[in-house]
Amino acid sequence: MTSARIxxxxxxAVFATASWALAIPLKRYQCINSICVLEPLSFTSNxxxxxxxxxxxxxxxxxxxxxxxxxxSFVRSIQVKEIPLMITFLDHTNYATKATECTExxxxxxxxxxxxxxxxDERLGLGTNESYSLVVDVSKSPPIVxxxxxxxxxxxxxxTLSQLIEYDEITHTxxxxxxxxxxxxxxxxxxxxxxxxxxNYYSVASIKRILDGMAxxxxxTFHWHLTDTHSFPLEIIGEPRLTTYGxxxxxxxxxxxxxxxxxxxxxxxxxxxxxxLDAPAHVGAGWQWGPTADLGELVVCYDHSPWEAACVEPPxxxxxxxxxxIYPILQTIYSEYHALFDSDVIHMxxxxxxxxxxxxxxxxxxxxxxxxxxxxxxxxxxxxxKARGLVHDISPESKLMLWTxxxxxxxNIQQYLNPSEYIIQVWDVIGSNASAxxxxxxxxxxxxxxxxxxxxxxxxxxxxxGTSWCDPVKSWPTIxxxxxxxxxxxxxxxxxxGGEVALWSEMADENSADLKLWPRTAAAAERLWSNPNSSWKxxxxxxRRQRSRLVQLGIRADAMQPQWCQDHPRxxxxxx
Numbered sequence: 001m002t003s004a005r006i007x008x009x010x011x012x013a014v015f016a017t018a019s020w021a022l023a024i025p026l027k028r029y030q031c032i033n034s035i036c037v038l039e040p041l042s043f044t045s046n047x048x049x050x051x052x053x054x055x056x057x058x059x060x061x062x063x064x065x066x067x068x069x070x071x072x073s074f075v076r077s078i079q080v081k082e083i084p085l086m087i088t089f090l091d092h093t094n095y096a097t098k099a100t101e102c103t104e105x106x107x108x109x110x111x112x113x114x115x116x117x118x119x120x121d122e123r124l125g126l127g128t129n130e131s132y133s134l135v136v137d138v139s140k141s142p143p144i145v146x147x148x149x150x151x152x153x154x155x156x157x158x159x160t161l162s163q164l165i166e167y168d169e170i171t172h173t174x175x176x177x178x179x180x181x182x183x184x185x186x187x188x189x190x191x192x193x194x195x196x197x198x199x200n201y202y203s204v205a206s207i208k209r210i211l212d213g214m215a216x217x218x219x220x221t222f223h224w225h226l227t228d229t230h231s232f233p234l235e236i237i238g239e240p241r242l243t244t245y246g247x248x249x250x251x252x253x254x255x256x257x258x259x260x261x262x263x264x265x266x267x268x269x270x271x272x273x274x275x276x277l278d279a280p281a282h283v284g285a286g287w288q289w290g291p292t293a294d295l296g297e298l299v300v301c302y303d304h305s306p307w308e309a310a311c312v313e314p315p316x317x318x319x320x321x322x323x324x325x326i327y328p329i330l331q332t333i334y335s336e337y338h339a340l341f342d343s344d345v346i347h348m349x350x351x352x353x354x355x356x357x358x359x360x361x362x363x364x365x366x367x368x369x370x371x372x373x374x375x376x377x378x379x380x381x382x383x384x385x386k387a388r389g390l391v392h393d394i395s396p397e398s399k400l401m402l403w404t405x406x407x408x409x410x411x412n413i414q415q416y417l418n419p420s421e422y423i424i425q426v427w428d429v430i431g432s433n434a435s436a437x438x439x440x441x442x443x444x445x446x447x448x449x450x451x452x453x454x455x456x457x458x459x460x461x462x463x464x465x466g467t468s469w470c471d472p473v474k475s476w477p478t479i480x481x482x483x484x485x486x487x488x489x490x491x492x493x494x495x496x497x498g499g500e501v502a503l504w505s506e507m508a509d510e511n512s513a514d515l516k517l518w519p520r521t522a523a524a525a526e527r528l529w530s531n532p533n534s535s536w537k538x539x540x541x542x543x544r545r546q547r548s549r550l551v552q553l554g555i556r557a558d559a560m561q562p563q564w565c566q567d568h569p570r571x572x573x574x575x576x
Contacts, residue, residue: 026170027567031073034058036541036569048075050567051166052175054545058156059538062163063546064218066184071164076109076138077173078165083110086142111176112142115157118149124272125344126399126497131185132157136164138178150272153185157217160184163549164363175409188484188498190446191528192221192274193521195513196505198228203251206510208265213518213555215269217525217546222266223274223347223500226254229302229317231285234259238332241293246286259340274401275341277333278349280383284317295325301354310357313506314462318357321365321383331390338395345423346391351403353380381405381416388421394432401446404428410437419443423497423525428450433487439495447499453480453524454502476543476560477536480523484531498528518548518557537574 014302028047036053039046047053051485054061056073132153148154165176193214195202211222226234230244235256247253254262263273283299288372290298293534300320307314319326337346355376358364368375384407388400401423402408407416408424419442428434429451438445450470458473478502485493501517501524508516522543526532532539544566550557565572 015149028170029053029575031057038568047170049166049169050569051545051548052168054541054569055164055166055358056177059542061542061545062160062182062445063522063549065250065532065534065539065542066160067183067271067530068181068183070179072177073181074178074180075168075175077168078173078176079110080375086113086140087115087117090119097198109138109143111144113144113146114163115146115154115184115454117151117154119145119532122267123344123555124152124220124267124270126189128152128189128220129508130156130189130218130270131183131186132160134180134182134184135178136177138176140144151410152220155215155270157182158185159216159218161277178567188496188528190221190498190500191219191525192223192446192498192500193219193517194223194225194448194502196225196228196502196503197234197254198226199230199505200509201231201233201248202256202505202510204262206513207262208363209555210513210517211262211269211271212268212476212553213521213550213557214271214525215472216549216553217522218270218376218529219521219525220271221274221498221500223276223550225276225278225349225504226280227277227286227337229284229311229315236336238334239241239337241289242329242333245289256336256340262563263341272343272345273341274343274345274347275337276347276349277330277337279330279353279387280319280321281311281351281353281382282317282349283314283319286410287317287319290323290325296320296323297361298326298329300356300363302355304360310360311354312352316354316357318354319383320361320363321362321379322544328387330387331394334391335394344397345399345444347401348384348387348391349403350384350407351405351427353405353407365534377406377412384416392421392576399423401425404434404438408438409497414441417443425500427502430482430486435496436492436545439488439492441493443495444495446497447482447484448502449482450502452478453499453501454504455520456506456508459507459516462506474520476520476523479520480536480543482524482527484527492511499524514556515558518550518555519560522546522550540574541569542553544548 025041029050030039030047031053034057036050036057050076060071062069107226128510129149130153134146134157146154148155148157160182164180165174168175231248232242233252233255243253266273284302287299288302290296297320299317301310301316304310305314307316310316344556358376359371365371391398400421403424404424423444423446424438425446425448426435427448427450431450435445435447437438452474456467457470459468461468501521503516544560544565547557547560561572
């Protein structure tokens with residue numbers, strides 16, 4: 001990372017016409033009243049390609065929207081085969097390198113980048129400064145100047161720069177805006193995506209593709225829901241039986257080498273990986289070997305039938321908090337998580353605990369003097385205290401993260417969860433004002449409201465012929481329009497760290513993830529980066545261009561409109 005070998009990737013689409021094809025003139029556009037207007041079809045008319053027009057017209061095509069940006073309406077053809085890169089670290093030895101891999105064009109203008117970065121510190125967490133300044137002036141040498149506090153801010157600047165360079169299919173050249181001044185920083189430090197790879201397995205390659213899309217949208221947190229009742233697909237060296245009993249197959253396992261590779265791949269793209277070990281509920285496969293090992297029932301209710309009596313979906317399973325043998329195993333997992341992920345946050349899951357499961361399990365109730373709701377809350381809360389102690393023994397500085405649940409309600413949370421130690425991920429509906437209630441008690445929150453940011457909703461029900469429990473589909477305008485401070489007074493805004501969209505994988509896997517994630521996750525990314533006051537209607541042309549960039553990266557992002565609407569900007573009147 002300290003070598004700062006970051007490429008400015010400009011994807012060039014070259015369109016060839018077969019000799020027998022009809023001669024069709026290229027579409028040309030003029031910027032009129034801040035709108036790209038299609039010129040009448042002609043082989044000789046003036047105008048630019050749509051990509052160049054949208055880059056320089058009106059609000060431009062930058063995504064996510066920068067804090068402050070001034071972009072010239074004029075462009076220059078450039079030579080991008082080699083881009084000299086002069087970097088100065090104010091707290092580190094100076095060195096120079098260069099970015100390559102771009103397409104050569106015939107022009108006298110050669111790009112060069114001068115960058116000044118305050119610190120070479122590679123740590124990435126909630127306190128990382130991701131701000132940057134980017135100045136483009138093709139009349140000066142060097143024509144591009146970047147200033148950033150961290151290497152991650154510098155990387156964001158390069159992402160923005162790549163969006164100020166487009167291929168013009170009319171002139172067959174790469175073109176850059178003649179001038180631009182951008183000062184930018186994120187509104188929220190936690191900008192993420194939750195991915196469930198337990199219910200259905202995702203290959204390492206498919207996860208890397210998701211990370212590529214996240215990096216293009218300046219998302220910085222990959223929340224990895226690794227385990228659930230369905231499978232335990234990762235290698236734990238200190239307790240291999242978890243994987244032996246929990247993996248779907250020998251091919252569907254994340255080795256520790258795989259995990260290190262993904263963590264490094266993510267970090268090079270400005271993304272930290274937060275691992276989740278969901279507990280005490282959502283635990284089953286991988287833990288069922290306790291009795292045969294003379295350790296007692298580590299997990300109860302596993303694969304209970306009928307499942308409705310013991311969990312929210314099959315297969316059921318919850319840890320047995322009264323069995324002391326679970327805690328050394330948890331300690332082993334947390335220790336290996338800490339070594340593998342190098343994260344400032346550990347997610348402990350903690351939602352959808354089913355008291356009926358514990359209540360029907362003699363291995364649990366034999367150790368409980370009472371069996372009322374308060375007794376089960378105490379059982380749960382005391383488990384969480386023990387688990388918290390295990391994590392802090394290994395990593396005292398780590399923040400802990402939990403989903404909202406019965407334990408995080410106002411009547412219970414302060415008894416078990418210290419607000420200085422916990423971040424609460426809120427998946428309740430926006431109208432519940434759960435975030436505001438938690439903030440008033442001093443808890444930092446991350447928003448993942450299921451009625452806005454759950455990406456698996458609306459695709460049917462995998463257990464019946466009915467609709468999904470969280471219908472309808474969350475459209476990108478719905479995702480984009482989320483009020484991050486709903487129900488909060490201004491003094492509580494400081495407790496909102498950001499948010500995550502979530503893709504739960506009962507009905508998703510690596511073959512359908514691209515379509516379900518993109519471009520909707522990009523809509524959330526702009527909400528989290530700049531939290532704009534403008535509407536989704538204003539964002540549409542820029543998001544449409546960003547969707548094209550995702551496709552150019554090899555990500556099969558869902559279509560947003562008929563191509564006719566893209567070819568005729570502002571002609572498809574928006575409703576609502």
